[in-house]
Amino acid sequence: MNDDVIIIGGGPAGLSFAKLLSVTNLKIRIIEKQDESVLANPTYDGREIALTHHSHRIMTDIGAWAQIPPQSISLIKDAKVLNGDLTDPLFFDHRKSGKDNLGYMVSNHLIRKASYEIVKPLKNVTLMTGVEVADLKTTDHFGTVTLQGGKKLKAKLIVAADSRFSTTRRMMGIPTSMRDFGRVCIVCRMALDRDHDDTAYECFFFDRTMAVLPLNGRYCSVVLTISSDNADNLLKMSPEEFGRDMTERMQGKFGQMSLDTALFPYPLVGTYADRFYANRYALIGDAAVGMHPVTAHGFNFGLRGAETLSQEIQNACDLGLDLGAADILRRYDESHRKATLAMYLGTNTLVSLYTKTTPLAKLARKSLLMIGQHFPPAKRMIMNQLTEIHG
Ligand SMILES: Cc1cc2nc3c(=O)[nH]c(=O)nc-3n(C[C@H](O)[C@H](O)[C@H](O)COP(=O)(O)OP(=O)(O)OC[C@H]3O[C@@H](n4cnc5c(N)ncnc54)[C@H](O)[C@@H]3O)c2cc1C
Secondary structure: OOOEEEEEEOHHHHHHHHHHHHOOOOOOEEEEEOOOOHOOOOOOOOEEEEEOHHHHHHHOOOOOHHHOHHHHHHHOOOOEEEOOOOOOOOOEEEHOOOOOEEEEEEEHHHHHHHHHHHHHHHHHOEEEEOEEEEEEEEEEOOEEEOOOOEEEEEEEEEEEEEOOOHHHHHHOOEEEEEEEEEEEEEEEEEEEEEOOOOOEEEEEOEEEEEEEEEEOOOOEEEEEEHHHHHHHHHOOOOHHHHHHHHHHHOOOOOOOOOEOOOOOEEEEEEEEEOOOOOOOEEOHHHOOOOOHHHHHOOHHHHHHHHHHHHHHHHHHHHHHOOOOOHHHHHHHHHHHHHHHHHHHHHHHHHHHHHHOOOOHHHHHHHHHHHHHHHHHHHHHHHHHHHHHOOO
């Protein structure tokens, strides 16, 4: 046996999981197809990740938070949800949550860099980069990973963090629900003329959804979702045209909005695995749950799942049990499903409802916002999702 645990994928979920599990004496190996230089110095990819308090706690515990320059951490104090126009928002006030802020904003490339930095020095973690997993088989006692080129590696448990389009999930025969929204998410950073007051705006206009998320100073992250056939028109705009378009859509709320980066398009496909485990195999990160970004939960769930699975494995080690046993993986599956399924389905329903332009859908949206505004338990539930520290 080469290792105890092999992790396929050195993205932020795979790396965080390795760090969480490294407190055991287990021999851990990460296999990542990108070169180490890319992990060490990831480039800006337009994604500014909204993080919950629970994620903040995990990242602090594993030392990732300390790797992020403090000036690159922004706060989301309040949030407003708007339907069709900018009037009468559903307002989430941080003071009602008992916390100083609803959440945090950190650039994805800084999270990836921090995740690499904390794993690099670990003695019981081997990072293999620039190699791709080509095949995977498991028996009752171990899993065998075959690398491109033919080399084989064995471990008691294989954990896949190889993205929402996980190829090993398919090799292990795990069916997965996939929802192609037929939409593109375009992200960028913009400079503003007026303060955003640390408030996140989630705007559901009739042909697109748009989030304007606060970044330090007079900057914001813009997350636009738009139908794929209209995306090209936006992507072809000059920076000036795009700035004018955004300024008009936000009705001058932030004064002039100016593009500060390139526009980064991401096709929108939500994925949810029918099971998060198979024989000596478990799924974490986007490979388990690939969220639509509108509710900003993808990486938050990735961290949460990584923590749950590592705790189950640690318990097994403490009790001298087989760390790849089906019981252990089943407990992880149940717990992570409970933590994520409602939000996954709810997000997909919300996206459908808020992107339809039929009169019925418009009416339903208005009613939903009114329920949210005048039914405090609904609002509290959403705020708890952001601010509660679980487990
Ligand atoms: C526009 C946008 C905005 C977002 N905003 C938020 C937000 O506000 N809040 C939030 O919580 N989440 C957000 N997310 C989601 C978040 O970015 C993802 O959940 C997170 O990056 C997924 O991390 P991961 O490690 O699971 O997967 P990935 O980052 O996809 O990493 C997978 C890794 O596996 C490697 N790999 C794949 N196949 C193989 C193989 N066969 N062999 C070896 N290596 C392999 C890949 O090279 C890659 O490094 C957003 C996503 C998008 C697209």
